[in-house]
Amino acid sequence: MPLGTIKEIRMSRTPTLAAIASAIALLTAACGETPGQRAVTGGAIGAASGAVVGSTVGAPVQGAVIGGAGGAVVGAATTPRNDYYYSR
Secondary structure (H helix, E strand, C coil): CCCCCHHHHHHHHHHHHHHHHHHHHHHHCCCCCCHHHHHHHHHHHHHHHHHHHHHHCCCHHHHHHHHHHHHHHHHHHCCCCHHHHHCC
């Protein structure tokens, strides 16, 4: 029986990687109160998502780096302002 092609192997791993990335995203979503904490959790979510997307095109490391950087920026930028909550 011939071994599967690289593309078939990659495609068979994609659902597993997507499930892992989804679990990480759900576990770390809404974590962090400071911009630094939000940047770390956003970076983790972005890196996991980027690795999954990158693995489908054959570049998981590049996808993780780009996703991590983008996630960190978005996480830090979307930190809620404390004065909004404490001024009420």
